[in-house]
Structures are given as structure tokens and as C-alpha cells.
Amino acid sequence: MTSLPRETVGQRYDPVLMQRAREKSWAALHGIRARMRVGISEDEAKIEAADVFRELGVDRLWHPAIIRIGTNTVKTYRQRSDPGVRLGKNDSYFIDLGLVFEGHEGDVGDSFVVGHAPQRQACAQAARALFGEVAAAWRAQGLSGQALYALAGERAEAMGWRLNHAIKGHRVGDFPHAIHKGGDLGELEASPSSGLWILEIQIAHPTEPFGAFHEDLLSV
Template identity: 45%
Template sequence: MNASITEAERVGSAFSEDGMLAARQFTRTAIQQIAEAVRPGMLEEDAVELAKSVLAKLGLRATWHPVRVRFGINTIKAMKQPSVPGVVLKENDIFFVDIAPRYEAWEGDGGATFVVGRDQELDRCARNAEELFHEVRAAWRRHNWTGTRLYEYAEERARQMGWELNFDLPGHRLSDFPHAAIHTGSLAQAAFSPSPSRWVLEIHLRDPERRFGAFFEDLLLDDRFYEQ
């Protein structure tokens, strides 16, 4: 293992596989509970507060990046871009949840997209984001590809699906808190095959006309940790 890989995959003293998996399980449960509480007619700002309250009820108040729920046109934006204020979820609409709870010593991070109503194109975008996540993850396991190659493949497949891949969300490290003190480089910049339980794979698809987008992210893990 060369020095660059050693540095990029370094962990803190509290790191454990079981701890990372527990943080992941908490994160996925919270995402689902937040999504189930979102309703058409709700303001995006109110949905963010709702998400925070769900996390608090689950016993978690600390997050290592802001809680995000994005509706409609705001789903095309990169995470660091502010939302257009005052966006209301419509009867036929799309939204995503992106949370990063600190679960004891470990970082969680996850995102998923949901559709209300019966718009087939919105549904396809949301479905494709999760499908592409798993396609890229499968390529990682099958081919032992570098992080850079994984995102090249993701871009190619996204285009074939009819979407744009947003490279402003290029994947990142995850660890015992805080991973930023360990490594800040992206997964798309990794010139090696990433190890399990240390990296988040992010897939953000956008409609070529920039009307809406879909997002899915999760910890990079073997097949046995996912329900197919």
C-alpha cells in the first residue's frame, strides 16, 4: 500500500467497522422516517425543521453537515449551494433527504430521493439514482476499480440513462468523527480502489433541462449489507 492510500484511508482511534455500520443503520432509518412525514403543500424550510425534529426524537442532535431536505427545483443544486427560498412541495413532485448524523463516535451520511404523485419522469429519475449507485458499487466489487474510474463509469451510465451526473458531489471519506481531520479528498480523485466502510459514494443526477434532480448516497459496502 503506497503512502497516498495510507493517508487517504487513515482512521481515528475510535474507528470500528461495527460502529460505522451502526451509524449507517441509524442514518437509513432516519431518512425513511423523515420522508414518510413529508407532505405536498409543505414548505422546504419546514421540512428541514421536521427532519431535525425526527433526528432529535431518535436521540440524535449532532450532525457533521447541515440537515438538508430539498424540493422540486432545488433538487438540481449542489449541496453547498443555497436553496431557492419558499419552495412548496407540489402534488406531483420530487424531493430528497440528505443527513449526516454523528452516532456516538462515528459519522453517518446518507441521502435518498422520493416522489409524490404520479409523474413517471420524476419517478424514473429517483429510481435511476439509486440504481446507478448500485451499478457503480457492483463495478467496484467486480473490477476493483479506482475511485476515479468509478466516477467515469457513473458519468457514462448517467448519460446513457438520459441524465447529467453532477460532479460537484464526487464522494468522500467517512470515519470516526471528524473525517475532515483525516482526509478531505474526494472519492472521484482516489487513484486506488477504495476500501469498504470508509467512503461514501454519491450519485446526483440532473435533468438535462435542469428542471429537477435526484440524489442517492450511502456507505460503500459489500452486497450483503444491502437489500436488493
């Protein structure tokens, strides 16, 4: 399929199943969103998420469900959330899922706002817009992974947000993708192939303690 060693896949890899895993992962994310409510904690939201996964027939998780609320939206994947945070009346949160369907990995994430929080809404919209702009540049220009994240940093700053440079995207594929050691998208010197890489965008307000996250499969 590809000559890049970092894009190695298993014998059962099927691009159609990759797209199906992506679609089902988005369905799971929006199922969790429908259960989010003012006052819910991150741990309670994860219990709700487990119910959604069972309903949709998720094979397994390839990374734990991550739900960040309020000030925890500036935390990276490896950072623990501050305990006791609950969703406020005018607040924001994001959902990050790594699910396996039919032996193929989905990885999706998005940010949402409850109540009236214009700055937080602007941040969530900016994360989606920045993702769309960078993904469009990949499709149009065939930029390398490194160039994609350089562009993301430049555009985030121009838009008035702070890009989390520790988040640099990664490989996915037939489970488990980790055996292929694809590494970070942001370190890839070549143009990533369609259907194998997750573009992650995490931004934060330059001075206030909130941020937003959006990720999806790079696909033509």
C-alpha cells in the same frame, strides 16, 4: 487497517459502529420521509427532521440536514435553495443527512416522488440504479475512485440523464473525519476500502428543472 494515507482513522474507529451509524441514518431518513407532505417547505421539513433526530438519539450532525424540493433538486450541496419552494401535488424531493451516532458518521441520501410524476419517478429510480451499478463495479472489479466516477458519467449519459460532476463522494469515519483530509472519492487513484467512503450520485433531467440524489456507504 489500511496503508493509504487518505484512509487514516482515529483510535476509536470501529467498522461495526460505522455500520450501525449507517443503519440509524437510514432510519432517520425514512422517519423524515414519513413526515413529508404536500405543501411543506424545505425549512418546515428541517424542523420535522430535528424532531426525528431527537427521537433517534442522534449525537450531533456533521453536516446540516439538506432537503431539496422541486426545482431545488438540481442544486449542489454548496448552492443555496431558491426560497419559497413548497412540495407540490405531483413533485419530487431528496433528503441528504450527515449524522453522528456513537462517535461514528453516517451519510445517506435518497429521492422520492409524491403524486403522479412519471419522469421524476424515473429520475429517482435512475439515481438508485446508477448508484447500485457503480457500487457493484467497485465490489467486483476493485475500481479506483476516479474510475468509479468515470463509469458513473458514462452510464448516466447512456441512461439519458446528466451527471453532476461536481459531486464526487468523500470520506467518513469516526467523528470528525475532516481531520484526516481524505478528500473526494472521485479524486482517489486507488480502490477505496470498505466502510470509509461515501459514493454520491446526483443526476438531472437533460432539459427539465429537476434531478435526483442517492448516496450511501461503500461497503462489502
